[in-house]
Amino acid sequence: MTKILLVDDEKMITGPLVHALQQKGYAVxxxxxxxxxxxxxxxENPDVVVLDILMPEMDGWEVCKTLRQKSTVPILMLTALGDEVDRILGLELGADDYLTKPFSTRELIARLRALLRRVELDQQQSQANDLLTVGSIRMELNTRRVYKGSEExxxxxxxxxxxxxxxxxxxxVITRAEFFDKVWGTDWLGDTRTLDVHMRWLREKIEVNPSKPHLLQTVRGSGYRFAATDGTTP
Known part of the structure; x- marks a missing residue:
């Protein structure tokens, strides 16, 4: 049974959510x-963590940061209505998605299902014994390991x-729409800027100079592409 962890100090929120999720067959x-x-x-190894920000003893930022250092469990953060700083910081700390308060139970469940589908697809793909190599970048899909030269x-x-x-x-060129379709799922309802945040993280790990990307190129008005050869210019 899929296990959901709700972390929120507002019992008026967690109470109805527990009931709704259990009705859908989730352990909570x-x-x-x-x-x-x-x-x-x-x-407890939950399948998804739903995490509020403002809580006693340890806030959601610290929980997200610490958890991400030790686990790859999907994290859905709950943020204040219209607070862009909350949304961006959550993504920076490793959250996979966010939902602004107030929200409907139906929307929360839709987001959780989307995250769970992505995890399932990731696991299926990790079982494929494939290797992708372009220039100095090598990906082992079966073990989900990535190398740049000899560096993992x-x-x-x-x-x-x-x-x-x-x-x-x-x-x-991989369009922005295709990234969201293939990576986040067709029912993604979040901020499209999350793609740019993840691309920045990727550049920080792959590029020699992330501020002047050579491999992960932006195609204005369309999306991104990976340079076909080390000699390709943006």
Whole structure:
């Protein structure tokens, strides 16, 4: 049974959510402060963590940062209505998606299902015994390991999926719409700027000079492409 961890100090929110999620067949764990939430996330191995920001003992930022250092579990952060700083910071710290308050139970469940589908697809792909190599970048899809020359790179789930898409079609423009379709899922409802945030992270790990990318090229008005050869210019 799929296990969801809710970390939110507002019992008026967690109570109805627990009932709704259980009605959909999910097992639900609840923590009402950040410290307990982090403990449950690390010991109970949930499939998804729903994480509020403002909580006692340890806020959502610290929980997200600490959890991401130790786990790749998908994290859906709950943010204040219209607060762009919250959304961007959550993505910077490693959250996979966000949902602004107030939100409907139906939308939350849709977001959770989208995250779970991506994890399932990631697992299926990781079982394929394939190798992608373009220039100095090598990806082992079966083990989900990535190398630049002899250096192994540590990529997040979505960074890995983005790079698979780019390396599978070197020199070809991958549109923003296709990134969201293939990496985030067709029912993605979040901020489209999350793609740019993830691309910046990817460049920081792959490019010699991330501020002047040579391999991960921006195609204005369209999307991104991976240079077909080391000599390709943006």
């Amino acid at each position: 764990l609840v923590a009402h402060n950040g410290r307990d939430g982090l403990h449950l996330a690390l010991t 790179l540590q990529l997040r789930h979505k960074e890995f999926e983005m790079l698979v898409l780019l390396l599978s079609r070197p020199g070809e």
